[in-house]
Amino acid sequence: GIQVEQSPPDLILQEGANSTLRCNFSDSVNNLQWFHQNPWGQLINLFYIPSGTKQNGRLSATTVATERYSLLYISSSQTTDSGVYFCAVATNAGKSTFGDGTTLTVKP
Amino acid sequence: DTAVSQTPKYLVTQMGNDKSIKCEQNLGHDTMYWYKQDSKKFLKIMFSYNNKELIINETVPNRFSPKSPDKAHLNLHINSLELGDSAVYFCASSQRGGNEQFFGPGTRLTVL
Numbered sequence: 001g002i003q004v005e006q007s008p009p010d011l012i013l014q015e016g017a018n019s020t021l022r023c024n025f026s027d028s029v030n031n032l033q034w035f036h037q038n039p040w041g042q043l044i045n046l047f048y049i050p051s052g053t054k055q056n057g058r059l060s061a062t063t064v065a066t067e068r069y070s071l072l073y074i075s076s077s078q079t080t081d082s083g084v085y086f087c088a089v090a091t092n093a094g095k096s097t098f099g100d101g102t103t104l105t106v107k108p
Numbered sequence: 109d110t111a112v113s114q115t116p117k118y119l120v121t122q123m124g125n126d127k128s129i130k131c132e133q134n135l136g137h138d139t140m141y142w143y144k145q146d147s148k149k150f151l152k153i154m155f156s157y158n159n160k161e162l163i164i165n166e167t168v169p170n171r172f173s174p175k176s177p178d179k180a181h182l183n184l185h186i187n188s189l190e191l192g193d194s195a196v197y198f199c200a201s202s203q204r205g206g207n208e209q210f211f212g213p214g215t216r217l218t219v220l
Contacts, residue, residue, distance in 0.1 A: 030206040041196060041214055048208040084149055094139060094205015095164050098151040
C-alpha cells in the first residue's frame with residue numbers, strides 16, 4: 001500500500017513564528033487532504049489539495065503531485081494552532097492512508 | 109445542522125460485551141467510512157461503504173460488523189469486546205470514494 005511520511009514528528013514554536021510541515025507519499029494519488037486535530041480530538045478539514053496551491057488565512061498548502069509531496073505552511077502561529085496535523089492521501093478506490101502526524105505546540 | 113454525527117460520544121464497557129456506534133451524515137454523500145485512532149494517534153481506515161455496499165474492508169477482526177441501512181447511515185457493531193478495542197472511532201463521509209472526506213466528532217470507546 002501507499003506509504004505516507006510526515007515531518008517533523010514534533011514541532012515547538014513561539015507564538016508569531018512561521019512553520020512548514022511536509023508530507024511525502026510513495027505512489028500516485030487522487031486526493032490529498034490536510035487535517036488539524038485539535039486538543040479536543042476534533043478532526044478539522046484544512047485543505048483538499050490533490051495538486052496546486054491553496055490559501056486560507058494564515059494557512060496555505062502546496063501539493064506537487066508529480067514529485068509526491070505536499071507542504072503545509074502556517075504563518076504567524078497562534079496558541080490555537082496547537083494540535084496534531086495529519087496528511088491523508090487516497091487512491092481512486094477511495095482507500096485513505098493517513099500519515100503519523102506532526103504534533104505542533106505553540107507557546108505564548 | 110451537524111454534517112457528520114456519531115453517538116455515543118463516550119462508551120465505557122466491560123470486556124466481552126457487545127456494543128454499537130451509530131453514524132449519520134446530512135451532506136448527501138454516497139460514501140461513508142469507519143476509522144480507528146489508537147492511543148498513539150495513528151488513524152487507520154477500517155471500512156468503507158458506497159451506496160450501502162461494502163467496498164473497503166481492511167484486515168479487521170470479524171467481531172466488527174458495519175451495517176449501512178441507507179446511504180446516510182453507517183453503524184458499527186462490535187461483538188465480544190477486548191481491551192485492545194479501546195480507541196477513538198471516527199466516522200467520515202465523502203461524495204464518491206477518493207474525494208474530500210468530512211469527519212464526525214469521534215466516539216471514545218474504553219473497554220475495562
